[in-house]
Amino acid sequence: MARSKALPTTYREFWPYYLQEHSAVNTRRLHYLGSTLSLCIFAVAAALGRPSLLAIGLLAGYGPAWVGHYFVECNRPATFKFPFWSLISDFRMWACWLLGTINTELAKASVSQPAVATLS
Template sequence: MTSATRFASFSEFYPFYLSQHQNRLCRRAHFIGSSSALAALVQFGVSLDAAWLLFALLSGYGAAWVGHFFFEKNRPATFSHPLYSFMGDWVMYWQMLTAKLSW
């Protein structure tokens, strides 16, 4: 499978998504970025300052892309499958949080 492959469902996409996250440091960058994004969303909820929404977006994607470009050495699936990739980020996050996937 390549990033240009079309997937009929998220369950079909997710094994490909995981194959793009084999490097532990890449997964850790995702985890840190997603955690930071969640914290920024909470801060937005408390302050109603829209700058936190921008920070959530930048920290979440920024950390993930650093993981791909520097550790995994591949192109993030976000560019070819944005919705499935976003969903995959959170499934992978939950699996790391619950120790079903190492980070």
């Protein structure tokens, strides 16, 4: 799919851009893994009162996602140019996956992707 060269200036423009930067299903899977791991580690850190675990949670979240970008998607993570919108979108994409709406969101963003099960 041809990607627009103009960078988004609003979050409304950013969301489709973000999904286009995550067009490979394995990139999205690595993001889902990272988001789930980071939330679990953050919960454990809160439950145990161990703020030192927060750094591990960040690493667990970003590590798999960046592997997906560099080795699967072969692009640069949007985090570097749009850190706040990317963080929001990581969890928005994760929530769409959990709710079974990710394929609808991908279609709205004109992301061509193979037919996959809801939790893919």
